[in-house]
Amino acid sequence: MSLLEVRNLVVEFPTxxxxxxxxxxxxxxxxxxxxxxxxxxxxxxxxLTGASIIGLLEPPGRVAxxxxxxEGQRIDNLRHEQMRHIRGRKIGAIFQDPLTSLNPLxxxxxxxxxxxxTHLPLNAQQARERAIQLLKxxxxxxxxxxxxxxxxxxxGGMRQRVVIALALAAEPKLIVADExxxxxxxxxxxxxxxxxxxxxxxxxxxxxxxxxDMGVIAETCDRVAVMYAGRIAEIGPVHEVINHPAHPYxxxxxxxxxxxxxxxxxxxQIDGAMPRLNAIxxxxxxxxxxxxxxxxxxxxxxxxxxxxxxxAACWLHAAAPAVVAAPGAAA
Amino acid sequence: xxxxxxxxxxxxxAIEAAAPLVRAEGLAKTFDVSPPWLNRVLExxxxxxxxxxxxxxxxxxxxxxxxxxxxxxxxxxxVARLLVGLYQPTRGSFFFRxxxxxxxxxxxxxxxxxxxxxxxFQDPYASLNPRWRVADIIAEPLHEHGMASSKxxxxxxxxxxxxxxxxAxxxxxxxxxxxxGGQRQRISIARALATAPEFLVCDxxxxxxxxxxxxxxxxxxxxxxxxxxxxxxFISHNLAVVRHVSDAVGVMYLGRIVELAPxxxxxxxxxxxxxxxxxxxxxxxxxxxxxxxxxxxxVPNPLNPPTGxxxxxxxxHANERCKAxxxxxxxxxxxxxxCHAVExxxx
Numbered sequence: 001m002s003l004l005e006v007r008n009l010v011v012e013f014p015t016x017x018x019x020x021x022x023x024x025x026x027x028x029x030x031x032x033x034x035x036x037x038x039x040x041x042x043x044x045x046x047x048l049t050g051a052s053i054i055g056l057l058e059p060p061g062r063v064a065x066x067x068x069x070x071e072g073q074r075i076d077n078l079r080h081e082q083m084r085h086i087r088g089r090k091i092g093a094i095f096q097d098p099l100t101s102l103n104p105l106x107x108x109x110x111x112x113x114x115x116x117x118t119h120l121p122l123n124a125q126q127a128r129e130r131a132i133q134l135l136k137x138x139x140x141x142x143x144x145x146x147x148x149x150x151x152x153x154x155x156g157g158m159r160q161r162v163v164i165a166l167a168l169a170a171e172p173k174l175i176v177a178d179e180x181x182x183x184x185x186x187x188x189x190x191x192x193x194x195x196x197x198x199x200x201x202x203x204x205x206x207x208x209x210x211x212x213d214m215g216v217i218a219e220t221c222d223r224v225a226v227m228y229a230g231r232i233a234e235i236g237p238v239h240e241v242i243n244h245p246a247h248p249y250x251x252x253x254x255x256x257x258x259x260x261x262x263x264x265x266x267x268x269q270i271d272g273a274m275p276r277l278n279a280i281x282x283x284x285x286x287x288x289x290x291x292x293x294x295x296x297x298x299x300x301x302x303x304x305x306x307x308x309x310x311x312a313a314c315w316l317h318a319a320a321p322a323v324v325a326a327p328g329a330a331a
Numbered sequence: 332x333x334x335x336x337x338x339x340x341x342x343x344x345a346i347e348a349a350a351p352l353v354r355a356e357g358l359a360k361t362f363d364v365s366p367p368w369l370n371r372v373l374e375x376x377x378x379x380x381x382x383x384x385x386x387x388x389x390x391x392x393x394x395x396x397x398x399x400x401x402x403x404x405x406x407x408x409x410v411a412r413l414l415v416g417l418y419q420p421t422r423g424s425f426f427f428r429x430x431x432x433x434x435x436x437x438x439x440x441x442x443x444x445x446x447x448x449x450x451x452f453q454d455p456y457a458s459l460n461p462r463w464r465v466a467d468i469i470a471e472p473l474h475e476h477g478m479a480s481s482k483x484x485x486x487x488x489x490x491x492x493x494x495x496x497x498x499a500x501x502x503x504x505x506x507x508x509x510x511x512g513g514q515r516q517r518i519s520i521a522r523a524l525a526t527a528p529e530f531l532v533c534d535x536x537x538x539x540x541x542x543x544x545x546x547x548x549x550x551x552x553x554x555x556x557x558x559x560x561x562x563x564x565f566i567s568h569n570l571a572v573v574r575h576v577s578d579a580v581g582v583m584y585l586g587r588i589v590e591l592a593p594x595x596x597x598x599x600x601x602x603x604x605x606x607x608x609x610x611x612x613x614x615x616x617x618x619x620x621x622x623x624x625x626x627x628x629x630v631p632n633p634l635n636p637p638t639g640x641x642x643x644x645x646x647x648h649a650n651e652r653c654k655a656x657x658x659x660x661x662x663x664x665x666x667x668x669x670c671h672a673v674e675x676x677x678x
Contacts, residue, residue: 041541041542041543041544042512042541155629156629157629158629185402185403185568185629185630186402186568186569186570186609186612186613187402187608187609187612187629187630188629189612190611190612190614191627193614212541212542213614214542214616215613215614215615215616216614218614218615218616219614219615242616252543253542253543254616256542256543256545256546257542257546257571257616258546258549258569258571258572258574258575259571259616260570260571260574260598260610260613260615260616261615261616264575265553266550266553267546267549267550267575268546269543269546269547269550270543270546271547273511273513273514273544274511
């Protein structure tokens with residue numbers, strides 16, 4: 001059984017003029033212990049997907065359809081109080097900016113102990129020992145002394161380690177990590193990604209890793225979902241999606257990343273920009289930018305369908321298996 | 332009037348062939364970050380100086396791109412601001428077409444020199460005035476430098492500039508909020524090009540953009556360089572982008588250039604341990620699931636840098652000499668590198 005199941009999720013933002021659909025009919029699953037990457041450009045809806053799962057959608061945004069199941073139990077319709085018990089205990093969260101996820105007025109030990117005691121039946125002494133152990137697990141040197149320090153006394157990379165320790169405090173089954181390394185320098189990024197991967201494996205937690213960095217996805221995830229304009233464009237095993245993309249958007253995205261291994265005079269670019277929510281084209285949302293567009297794309301919206309080793313929302317894969325232009329071939 | 336143009340015109344052909352367009356010599360910038368006077372007196376706190384950039388020397392030939400890479404706080408943006416004259420250097424000087432640019436900036440020719448050196452900033456949201464129309468944003472440098480005799484002429488130039496960065500001339504009546512991030516960055520580029528500069532300082536021009544949009548902006552920058560013979564100083568923390576755009580690369584660490592080499596040489600044979608570390612830290616796209624050996628440690632506090640080579644606490648090759656003696660940037664097989672281990676042949 002899958003750990004998390006998202007079925008036909010729709011998230012809407014009512015505005016004065018119209019109701020904007022930010023997530024439109026999204027379905028995916030995460031298996032226990034799996035690392036699922038969610039990648040896309042700004043505004044694709046990847047953070048909203050994460051926020052819906054942890055129940056932290058900012059009003060007026062609301063889940064307007066579909067359901068989210070954690071271990072077979074619906075969590076999208078829970079009341080605020082019930083959701084608080086799940087958040088932290090079953091789903092941990094890591095956000096982009098470690099400085100805003102920590103309270104500057106409390107020592108990190110107090111924040112860790114509070115989280116541990118909220119969810120686990122431990123006394124103060126046991127909770128503190130557990131907190132020190134978590135800090136050691138996440139690679140904080142001299143954890144016994146550092147536990148009484150305040151967030152401002154830590155560097156950016158160290159703070160993100162503390163946030164990971166906090167997310168793991170109650171042994172959740174799922175960690176939602178929203179751009180956990182974006183605010184960090186490259187050399188620190190590698191450390192944090194390695195750490196996240198290791199501790200989640202050791203603690204048996206599945207991870208939903210939201211990022212715009214394809215490189216991070218490539219080396220961390222088992223599967224990846226590529227999002228575009230509030231929908232999943234393609235989902236599948238990470239090496240298949242990267243090396244044999246089935247959706248023209250994935251192919252274009254991959255080709256536009258400057259590569260360390262090969263050199264090109266010009267980068268492959270996808271002309272245009274992602275549509276705004278109030279102007280999503282009919283049919284496939286990618287059709288105005290797609291190099292392989294044909295009539296059906298402009299009128300009928302594709303759902304995810306089998307496309308070789310992955311699943312892609314693209315009419316090219318509807319009947320006979322069509323060939324997607326290789327990245328860079330067009331340039 | 333003694334302008335840069337009239338000075339070089341006579342000898343231009345002879346000088347331009349050999350001399351680099353841009354040359355920095357021992358450029359240094361120190362910021363005074365001392366506590367207020369009262370605290371110093373009452374609490375006996377000492378003065379504190381932050382050496383943001385120290386001994387930066389490099390040169391760029393006309394039509395070439397030098398990239399500066401490094402992590403936050405390494406001083407790369409300070410170098411950018413020194414080159415466009417937003418900061419006065421504490422020591423050292425910067426020569427543009429063989430004239431001391433900061434002396435010119437201070438004198439009567441400064442206004443004229445600014446035409447030739449323009450800057451593109453990182454954040455396309457913060458660097459455009461939200462209350463101005465695009466036409467006014469791009470025309471401002473034209474009016475400021477008296478490069479348009481009439482309103483109509485200015486507007487004609489604005490239309491041309493917008494087209495040269497892939498936007499429509501009709502976009503001039505819009506406001507910045509009506510554009511996406513990538514389009515805004517193109518407006519910044521159009522504004523920087525308005526005075527027909529020769530040298531563009533680009534401070535992380537694509538860091539705030541999505542990858543597909545980043546590709547559009549990088550392609551436009553390369554096209555413009557080819558068409559107009561522009562010279563770029565390109566500042567970035569993304570080595571993959573740097574590899575795509577640059578001719579030579581300078582790697583900075585805690586205010587100093589630790590390696591300066593032609594692009595191919597740097598990526599094929601990185602010499603300095605920090606350069607190797609940065610290259611190792613990049614996730615490899617087509618090598619999924621490969622575990623990297625992450626580098627230990629973080630960038631130290633620049634207020635209190637380590638003695639000797641500032642990289643020694645994180646360096647796997649450090650020895651006693653590295654802890655005590657600061658390595659100078661040395662010529663070494665066509666590249667420049669500041670490392671005792673490389674000099675001694677230990678790595």
